[in-house]
Amino acid sequence: MYHPQDALAAISAPVFKGRPPAAQPSLIHHDVANFNRDQQLFRDVPHVMTSFRKAMESHGVVRDPLPLPDQIPPYPSSIVGASSLPKDVSSLYRSAGAEASLAALERLTACKVLSSNVRHPHSAFALKGGETEGVARLQYYLHGNSEDAETPLKSGPCIRAPQHVDNADLAVASGAAAISTSSSMRGSERVAEMSSGKVGRSASASPPIDNFKDTRMLVGGMDNSVKLSAYLAAGCLSPRMVYAEIQRARQQVGADSGHSWLIMHLVIRDFFLFTALKEGDKLEQPGGIQGKAKQWRHSDEEFQRWCQGRTGFPFVDACMRELAATGYMSNRGRQNVSSFLCKAMGHSWQLGAAVFESLLVDHDWAVNTVNWAYFAGVGNDPRDRIFRTVSQGMTYDPEAQLIKTWLPELKELPGEFAHKPWELEESAADACGFNLRRDYVTPMLDASTQIAVNYGRND
Ligand SMILES: Cc1cc2nc3c(=O)[nH]c(=O)nc-3n(C[C@H](O)[C@H](O)[C@H](O)COP(=O)(O)OP(=O)(O)OC[C@H]3O[C@@H](n4cnc5c(N)ncnc54)[C@H](O)[C@@H]3O)c2cc1C
Numbered sequence: 001m002y003h004p005q006d007a008l009a010a011i012s013a014p015v016f017k018g019r020p021p022a023a024q025p026s027l028i029h030h031d032v033a034n035f036n037r038d039q040q041l042f043r044d045v046p047h048v049m050t051s052f053r054k055a056m057e058s059h060g061v062v063r064d065p066l067p068l069p070d071q072i073p074p075y076p077s078s079i080v081g082a083s084s085l086p087k088d089v090s091s092l093y094r095s096a097g098a099e100a101s102l103a104a105l106e107r108l109t110a111c112k113v114l115s116s117n118v119r120h121p122h123s124a125f126a127l128k129g130g131e132t133e134g135v136a137r138l139q140y141y142l143h144g145n146s147e148d149a150e151t152p153l154k155s156g157p158c159i160r161a162p163q164h165v166d167n168a169d170l171a172v173a174s175g176a177a178a179i180s181t182s183s184s185m186r187g188s189e190r191v192a193e194m195s196s197g198k199v200g201r202s203a204s205a206s207p208p209i210d211n212f213k214d215t216r217m218l219v220g221g222m223d224n225s226v227k228l229s230a231y232l233a234a235g236c237l238s239p240r241m242v243y244a245e246i247q248r249a250r251q252q253v254g255a256d257s258g259h260s261w262l263i264m265h266l267v268i269r270d271f272f273l274f275t276a277l278k279e280g281d282k283l284e285q286p287g288g289i290q291g292k293a294k295q296w297r298h299s300d301e302e303f304q305r306w307c308q309g310r311t312g313f314p315f316v317d318a319c320m321r322e323l324a325a326t327g328y329m330s331n332r333g334r335q336n337v338s339s340f341l342c343k344a345m346g347h348s349w350q351l352g353a354a355v356f357e358s359l360l361v362d363h364d365w366a367v368n369t370v371n372w373a374y375f376a377g378v379g380n381d382p383r384d385r386i387f388r389t390v391s392q393g394m395t396y397d398p399e400a401q402l403i404k405t406w407l408p409e410l411k412e413l414p415g416e417f418a419h420k421p422w423e424l425e426e427s428a429a430d431a432c433g434f435n436l437r438r439d440y441v442t443p444m445l446d447a448s449t450q451i452a453v454n455y456g457r458n459d
Contacts, residue, residue, distance in 0.1 A: 024232070024233065024235070024273055024364055024366065024367075025235070025238050025239060025240075026239060026269075026270045026273050026274070027062055027239040027240060027243055027266045027267060027269070027270050028056060028061070028062060028267070028270050029061075029063055042274055042277045042278035043278065045271075045274045045275060045277075045278045047380055047382075048380060048382050049268065049271050049380060052267075052270075052271045052274075053264065053267055053268070053271070056267050056270075062240055062243050062244075063240060064240070064244070065238055065240040065241040065244055090102060101358075105358050105359070108304060108307045108308075108355070109307050109308055109320075109324040109355075109359070110307075110308040110324075111308075111321070111324035111325055119326075120325050120326045122322075122325075122326070122405050122406070123325075123326035123328060124220060124221060124222055124224075124227075124322070124326070124328055124330065125222075125227055125230070125326060125327070125328035125361060126222060127227060127230075129230070129231075129234065129236065130236055131231075131236045131237065133231075133236075134228065134231030134236040134237045135237070137226075137227060137228065137231070138226075138228060138237065138242060138245055139245075140207075140208070141207065141208050141209055141223070141226050141227075141228075142207055142209050142245060142246065142249040142259075143207050143249060144205070144206060144207035144208070208223040208226075209226075209249070209257055209258040209259060209262065210257040210258060211223075211257075211258065212225070212226070212257070212258030212261055212262055213257075213258050213261045216261070216265075216331070217331070217332050217396055218330070218332070218396055218397075219319070219330040219332050219333050219393075219396045219397050219402050220330070220397060220401050220402045220405070224330075225330070225331065226262060228242065229362035229364075230328075230361045230362035232269070232362070232364075233362045233363060233364040233367075234362075239266050239269065239270075242266065243263060243266060246259050246262055246263055247259075269367060272366055272367045272370040272371060273366045273367065275289075275366075275370045275380060276365070276366030276369060276370050277366070279370075283369050283370065283373065286348060286350065286378075287378055288349070288373040288376065288378025288379050289370075289373055289378060289379050289380065290378050290379070292377075292378050294378065296342075296346060296347055296348040296349075297345070297346040297347055298347065298348065298351075299347075302345060302347065302444065303347055303351060305441075305444060306320065306337070306340070306341050306345065306347070306352075307320065307324075307355055308320070308321075308324075309321035309324070309406070309407075310441050311340070311441075311443070311444050311445075312422075312440070312441040312442050312443035312444050312445075312447075313340065313389050313390065313443055313444075313445075313447075313450060314393065314400075314403045314407055314410055314418060314419055314420075314421065314440075315333075315336060315389045315390065315392060315393025315397065315402075315403065315419060316336060316337050316340050316389050317406070317407055318393075318397075318402045318403045318405070318406040318407050319333035319334075319336065319337050319402070319406075320337055321406040321407070322402070322405075322406050323337075323356075323359050323360070324359060325406075326361075327359055327360060327361035328360070328361055328362070329360075330396075332392065332396045333402075334356075334371065334375075335375055335387060336387045336389045336392050336393075337352075338352055338371070338372055338375040338376065339375045339376075339385070339386060339387035339389075340387070340389050340450075341376075342372075342375065342376035342377065343375075343376070343377060343386045343387075344386070344389075344445055344449070344450065345444075345445065349372045349373060349375075349376030349378065350372075352372055352376075353368055353369055353372040356368050356372070375387075388449075388450050389450050390419055390420055390447070390450045391450075393419045394416060394419050397419075400413075400416075400418035400419060403418045403419065404418060407440070409434075409439045409440050410434075410440065412432040412433065412434060413432055413434060414428070414432070420447065421434070421436055421440060422436060422442065422443060422447055424436075
């Protein structure tokens with residue numbers, strides 16, 4: 001039986017680190033979520049995400065954030081170079097004696113990953129690390145550039161949770177589908193701008209949260225989604241503190257635009273954390289949570305094409321090149337590239353998850369692994385969906401901005417042909433000075449199977 005770690009060794013891929021002992025802080029405390037009946041923590045976590053959200057409507061209570069500590073203890077001496085922490089990730093690799101892993105990763109992706117602390121000019125995650133930056137980002141997302149965007153770290157009290165956060169409150173939050181979207185529908189022009197990645201911090205008239213519901217699924221742009229995942233994964237922000245701030249902003253404006261929708265996604269994050277705790281070792285198995293007897297294919301050459309963004313499917317390739325260059329990929333991109341690797345190419349979801357683990361700035365073992373199992377068809381997706389990446393790209397990158405940013409070789413192609421360059425007639429291709437074989441690659445799979453079926457925006 002093929003084992004992913006062997007395959008990883010064979011292709012000199014980055015280190016597969018395995019399951020960490022504890023999960024990240026959750027929004028809802030597991031006690032409160034009532035998952036500890038019969039002393040078997042997490043046994044009753046529902047298998048399906050919707051059921052989990054509904055369970056949270058009846059049981060979920062978000063506790064207040066804990067007060068700020070007066071002081072924090074020094075780094076444990078076991079941390080490599082604790083007295084002088086490396087300034088960037090590549091020096092961290094070096095000080096840990098892991099240059100070989102870094103080199104392997106760069107070979108695999110054909111990209112100078114992590115070798116500089118200079119942020120990529122096209123990154124959709126143009127943010128710095130640390131709590132102060134995370135708080136500033138949250139404030140901007142909720143309040144725009146208005147006066148209400150206090151900096152809680154300076155003004156202390158505004159990170160306190162509202163005093164009465166109860167079941168009913170969360171029920172509103174996690175029942176977000178039923179919430180009126182009238183206020184979030186007004187920003188169609190802004191949505192178009194965002195999909196083209198033009199909206200930056202200073203361009204914002206209304207706070208980005210107003211459009212969150214409409215823009216979250218788009219694949220380009222800084223403000224289309226909240227970009228808090230890295231702060232949550234690294235522990236710079238706690239989900240409870242984020243929740244308290246969202247509630248405070250909602251009370252301040254007296255209306256719910258994207259607030260409930262954002263809280264719902266924090267609840268979804270809990271679903272992934274709790275599922276990992278519930279399923280445990282199954283997540284180390286090729287058959288995943290479902291224990292499927294699955295024989296994953298393997299080909300170094302094919303896998304490398306996926307890693308390097310050379311599959312011949314522009315949406316997949318743009319997302320993979322963005323990941324290698326910036327450490328970030330949109331949620332819709334992640335869903336598509338994982339579905340493509342596992343369901344279209346038939347390759348191991350554990351290999352894909354390992355590559356994400358090595359590259360994502362927001363990597364979180366539980367969230368990443370359970371999501372990969374989900375989209376590989378060995379996890380919690382009751383519908384076992386397959387994403388048709390061409391149609392998906394045309395829906396979520398309608399102007400092909402993401403594609404043209406990361407695949408400059410397709411920049412001159414007209415309209416939808418940037419999504420399916422193989423359909424461009426020879427004369428039209430000549431007119432653009434484009435040759436599929438010479439300038440890009442022919443699709444590695446039957447292109448017709450990647451077109452047609454599309455999924456709804458909120459799938
Ligand atoms: C294959 C795959 C791997 C992923 N790996 C990671 C990972 O390692 N770390 C990680 O933080 N997220 C992961 N995600 C989830 C999601 O893609 C990111 O959280 C999201 O894109 C981060 O951008 P954002 O902060 O702008 O999120 P938004 O879309 O604005 O959502 C707000 C917050 O909700 C949470 N959230 C949203 N969607 C999800 C989701 N599907 N699963 C869990 N939490 C979610 C995140 O904390 C996020 O910051 C993965 C998704 C897939 C499909």
